Amino acid sequence: MPRKFIRRFLPDHQKIREQRALAVFGTLLHDANLWHLNRRSAAGAFGIGLFFAFWPVPFQMWLAAALAIPCRVNLPLSVATVWITNPLTMPPMFYGAYLVGVFALGEEIQSFAFELSWDWVVQSISTIGPAFLVGCGICAIVAGLAGYFGMNLLWRWSVVRHWNKRRAQRKSASSDS
Template sequence: MARKFIQKLMPNHQKIKDNKNLRFFGRLTQDANLWHLNRRSASGAFAVGLFCAFIPIPFQMVLAAALAILFRVNMPLSIALVWVSNPITMPPLFYLCYVIGTLVLGKPAQHFAFSPTWQWLVESIGSIGPAFLIGCLVMAISCSLLGYIAIRLLWRWSVVRSWRRRPQSASNDLMEP
């Protein structure tokens, strides 16, 4: 059950292999472990993808692909999970990161008005930047750990449930004439 659910989330293998941003990985993408779906590769992919989703850099998908290759986890799932932070969810997620960063640093949250300009970014990096980056790191680590543990537990629960159902269906088959 967990495997079928996760396979629905995964993008097409060929689309990822043909992606122009991932071509520089070359033969590294040919490793079969990057495309196989099992408990280890799925939980690792959740950890990698969720970690990269909270790193405030462009080309998060390329970072997720590189980490998937490094840790030999499922690459399509790692790349797909980066889209947790998409243009719609990014403002509230990154504001949450900022608030968590202020809590970690013990500083009061500052009022700021976002402006999508280079000048605003340069001016605010000194005031809200440290809290934002610390919050992003805390969220990246905690979400990746939670995702890893949740998928391991979900996968284990699914396997145990299917094994428990197996004897019942086998004994029912034996009793029927």
Template structure:
């Protein structure tokens, strides 16, 4: 079940191979293991994608793709999972990461208003930056591991359930 569900949302491997943004990887993208969708490659890809989803940088997909290649994780799933943090979900996710950082560092959350200017970014790095980056790092590791373990478990559970259903169907046909 996870394989069929995941495959519905992934782009074709030819589309990814010819993507301009991913051309920096050259012929490495022709490695067949990067396109197979099995339990190992999917769980690695999901963990990698979630790990980089919490990084507050504009090139998360490249980092995810670059990490998926040596781990032989499913490349499209790894890149697609990064989009859990998209323009609509980033504010609440990054605010939650900031709250995690203030809790871990034991600092008081500071009131701030989001502004889109370089001045605000520089000022924020000094004030809320440490708590935000620590929170992003913790969320990155925790959710990356949870994603890996969770998808691995879900995949195994689904395979076992299908196996039992097939065995039960065979028993009913035989009797």
């Protein structure tokens, strides 16, 4: 079942509550629904995490936590899902978002060479920035919805498969006796 698989990778909720970075949320972290792992909370957390994964801002985890709390979905899963964007995956994901934005705005693809400087960032905001931000928005919405509905379907499929397996075991046990 997805619950057992997901639970293996999630940190202990007591350790998360003690994190200084999450002290901003105060006693809101004591809501038991933030730590439960069921179909509704996992699907919502996965959708929130994938939504914020495409936001090109620092502190994506805080944003995911800030939305997971009022939505009362699994907090550790929503924060962990944001890490789909990491230093290895970020360049292809954000370049893909740029291409989506170019397509959505009907613009031409502009060639650019990445430089790790503030001047490059300021200059890029006016040239490739609009297409990049529109693409990130579109990808965030699509990924969030796909994550929510995909996790929902995966969870249901797993439960039905487990029921069918149990039914077959009962049937074979009753036919053996």
